[in-house]
Amino acid sequence: xxxxxxxxxxxxxxxxxxxxxxxxxxxxxxxxxxxxxxxxxxxxxxxxxxxxxxxxxxxxxxxxxxxxxxxxxxxxxxxxxxxxxxxxxxxxxxxxxxxxxxxxxxxxxxxxxxxxxxxxxxxxxxxxxxxxxxxxxxxxxxxxxxxxxxxxxxxxxxxxxxxxxxxxxxxxxxxxxxxxxxxxxxxxxxxxxxxxxxxxxxxxxxxxxxxxxxxxxxxxxxxxxxxxxxxxxxxxxxxxxxxxxxxxxxxxxxxxxxxxxxxxxxxxxxxxxxxxxxxxxxxxxxxxxxxxxxxxxxxxxxxxxxxxxxxxxxxxxxxxxxxxxxxxxxxxxxxxxx
Numbered sequence: 001x002x003x004x005x006x007x008x009x010x011x012x013x014x015x016x017x018x019x020x021x022x023x024x025x026x027x028x029x030x031x032x033x034x035x036x037x038x039x040x041x042x043x044x045x046x047x048x049x050x051x052x053x054x055x056x057x058x059x060x061x062x063x064x065x066x067x068x069x070x071x072x073x074x075x076x077x078x079x080x081x082x083x084x085x086x087x088x089x090x091x092x093x094x095x096x097x098x099x100x101x102x103x104x105x106x107x108x109x110x111x112x113x114x115x116x117x118x119x120x121x122x123x124x125x126x127x128x129x130x131x132x133x134x135x136x137x138x139x140x141x142x143x144x145x146x147x148x149x150x151x152x153x154x155x156x157x158x159x160x161x162x163x164x165x166x167x168x169x170x171x172x173x174x175x176x177x178x179x180x181x182x183x184x185x186x187x188x189x190x191x192x193x194x195x196x197x198x199x200x201x202x203x204x205x206x207x208x209x210x211x212x213x214x215x216x217x218x219x220x221x222x223x224x225x226x227x228x229x230x231x232x233x234x235x236x237x238x239x240x241x242x243x244x245x246x247x248x249x250x251x252x253x254x255x256x257x258x259x260x261x262x263x264x265x266x267x268x269x270x271x272x273x274x275x276x277x278x279x280x281x282x283x284x285x286x287x288x289x290x291x292x293x294x295x296x297x298x299x300x301x302x303x304x305x306x307x308x309x310x311x312x313x314x315x316x317x318x319x320x321x322x323x324x325x326x327x328x329x330x331x332x333x334x335x336x337x338x
Contacts, residue, residue, distance in 0.1 A: 031163035051094035072123025078183035083296035099214035235284035236271035268307035271329035
């Protein structure tokens, strides 16, 4: 090939590559599926493609000047971080987040924030203790204590595909985040189906109190903060099946032991008028934002609303309260878990 044609070919190829990468970068900047630039600029919806990176990217892009942090798995992400009046809160939540992962994020934030928080709120899920491996899927940026950069993500095919799917309203979950990056539930999500807790033959439920030790580390990381924990709402149907399968005593023991690691702890997983209403949840664990608003209000008023206070409450009393609530709110005809 003559030299001038080779030069033309290489120049054309370079321009084509630059155009493709530039187009990908521009699209991903506008849709912003990982929240490096405040979220979707073309629509009022943001989908949960990779919340572990997105929460981190959003924190890195902020002024990091918060006096309040909210930690938890995706259930906690339905809460509005602005719901705590008098505080400037930042939300760290992601799907299937384990306590060990949340502690890693807390340590990262502690090193990079501009001030000590006054308030730390932590959501505690039933799967932290039952049927949950101690996951540790922490992004390298957290493990290596480095700042995430958009250019590491926004010129990739995967992220571009996420942007296109966002524009086409192809949500990966029944929940999403609005223009303020506050958790919402899609209108087409439906309501809670009948829950059946089953095991394959020969399997047993995985139960562990290891998470209690992990939750205790929040005090070590934030020694000056007022620490508040709350057990996230789950369908009364599931709590009834915990009882039927013999898991409930262990779950209540885990909650009681966890409560001793915090200044205050509330339990909103106890059967109630909220958790027995299938119209308020699409899966029995992710509840409408209005429910999270009630939880935030209860924490600020220091009263449990539709839940109960666990702080300094003996296990025997917690057990009696659950028995009373199950009588009132457990669905009839629960199938015994296999």
